[in-house]
Amino acid sequence: MQGDATDLAAAIRQGNLSAAEAMQASLAAAERQEPLGAIAYLHAAMGLASADARDRERQSEPDRFAARPFAGVPTLAKDLGGPFAGLPVTAGSRLFERKGGEADSDLAARFRDVGFCLFGLTTSPEFGLSLASEPAIGPVCRNPLDPARTAGGSSGGAAAAVAAGIVAIAHATDAGGSIRVPAACCGLVGMKPTRGAIPGGPSFGNHLAGIASELSVCRSVRDTALIFDGLSGNSRGPFADTSPVDIDNERLRIGLLSDTGAAYPTEGDRLAAVEDAARALENDGHVIVPLSWVEFESSVAASGRAFADIVSVNLAALIEAAALDESRAEPLTQAFAARGRALPATSLWNTLSDAVLVSHKLWALFDRVDCILMPMLSFAPLAIGSFPSDHADTDLHLERMTAFAPLACLANISGFPALTLAFGQDEHAMPLPVQIMAPMGHEPRLLSFAARLEAEGRWQHRFPVAGLPS
Template sequence: MEAALAAAARHADLGAIVHLDAARGRAAARDPAPGAFAGVPTLVKDLGGPFAGFPMRAGSRLLADDPGTADSDLAVRFRAAGLCVFGTTTAPEFGLSLASEPAVGPICRNPLAPDLTAGGSSGGSAAAVAAGIVAIAHATDAGGSIRVPAACCGLVGLKPGRGSIPAGPGYGNYLGGIASELAVCRSVRDTAAIFAACRGDTRGPFPPVAYAPEGPLRIGLLTETADAPRLAVVEEAARALEPHGHRIVPIDSAALLAAARESARLFAAIVAVNLATLPLDFAQAEPMTRAARDLGAAMTGAGVWRITTDMALVSRDLWRVFEGVDLIVTPMLATAPPPVGSFPTQGTDIQAHFARMTAFAPLAALANISGFPALTLPFGTDKGLPLPVQLIAPMGGEERLLAAAALLEREDRWQHPFAIAGLAA
């Protein structure tokens, strides 16, 4: 914990941490629960949770800076795993960006290249883990917000399938079920361990069905929607699975891309509707947040009902793709992480804002809208930056994702430039 606190101070210019409580962190480290992560320092995202003792402001001046008094079900499991929380990480206002640069600050930067974005909306968590401040940090994903920052920073990010991670204690179907919570990590091993510690008994309407690894997998790959280096690494990752008995088979890429485009549209509408339901005075919100809220407020009941119907159709269409494959490998990002400031929220053109984000991560929202699990990990480098790939599995297929990701990780195509605080380089 002392090493993590020192690293947090040393990397303060990254803007990864928005609230730090050294006393609470030290107290947790003196008496951690005897779980898989006993005594491991961690940070939690300023969006999601809540975690008792830490304010959750969602990157906004609209929410009070008061520490919460109760843990979410997920927070209880984090602590039972032995994780010791000492602060919260930077997120954009209400998670409305694929960069973590809220107007209230700080501006989060990528440890691998500080002039570039660390991604969003879990950018602060990803930057903290990539810089070695902590080895694991809480993150949430409603439209790529675990996977995009992990991809930008060379980390492993699992977006669990709908219903596999608790969303309580008050299960309100937040964001129509598209949001998941877990973590960003430096290894598949740690990702599997935190998923095992947190999964199951979610007390919600989506009981998980586990699909454990079984026999050779049929691998479908999508080599579209990205620049040349990111497309090449998708095929390389799929080929790397072949020596383990898995085989590449053709995929209906047109159907997959159509589902992805529809998912991006639905994600924008769901976020807007959710903002319109929040009992807050948006006068002091960022301009883009106000624009999104206005978009949602203008939507009719029939329009909202249509969204829920269309979400079901996206899930159906993705299931049809999986009739011929067991795992899909895709690009995670279309390009390298762009410079800080590439996703500004000072304007009010909400449609253009969503279009910019979709262009950067065109296949991110598909897993959220469908409810399917997806994972990103680095599988190479380009000019010193990670080349990430995304793996998508059928509902309940997290173990399948983790098993395939572990095989790819063994290829050792990416090395973290920063050691974890407190551990040898």
């Protein structure tokens, strides 16, 4: 597997390398991989100071150091979400200057508490509005598996940095597939948690009416489980903490969706990967329950409308509240803001009502099945430039994103958790990702199934983790 964050943390804990050495290795890898465009802002001094502090803690307070699951592990925050103190976020936009840096969000504080050493920000499209990470201000983020292709978006920089081994794990956000799509493009594990499971305070600047969540992109399921355990719970927001659920996996009903309809067809090799994953679980004694696209079609359409309306209105409100010079934004961003300003309140209200029905319909499906296997991407990661932002046609842009990942928004609008991982590779050696959804609060079940599929060994990382001893 060429290592993960758990391996790197163990090497640091055991004294095989120091946190400072791990940070120096990540900084060197970031310099070597600069043409990848994964990192939008690098703060080497911050990273080295954080690593030195962890090394001192290891000597002076070994028990406290050992209690941090990722003690000394270098990582990167996304240039959207957070914020993380000392890392000035611009959301991939020239509307903000890269200066100062806000105080830690609740989530950022937890990142530090579990031991991470931050040293920069990863590339995001302007305001996270794309499934590619190619902001006009740069850098253009490329897929380390094939630099001619996108690394996905909007957490594309995070995914590229992790897949390339610059870091073993990275902060990411997901409002419309933005953790899962880049993870799927780069052969990583990406999970969007249950709504409200991860803290969004104190400002809730990335709340987006509840559709956005933050976590990470990872090289393994065990890293995903470990970071979710370290960051989730007691979120102190508008949603109740989810209660632990029984993850008895002896004989469960696995819903299988192996069709995405005539409007958004998924290529055969990607559907075959989903079916192969279902067979692997069936061989363990689980029951496969075929599901049809017609059971999802109206919810997928409603989810797309909700995503479009919520991000448009949010962007219009942000520009007004911060008195930003909108004329300096990319043409597509300006068009989304104009769309938000033009949206009648009654239309937004109807959209939000429809979103509630999306959740209700999914609950009805989960009366019949315990989890659902489905495609993540319709086709392989597209060429750089396939999601341009130099135009004002928001409907065209939204249609392009839906065609690429038809089922991405469903988890965001419904609030249900979803996870993607690679389950093989195509003829061009690009990953064949699958997606698993489960009822709210059932992340343990998602992670259990994902670990079972990961154990098949159908995908291997191409690049080792910087600093990890062989």
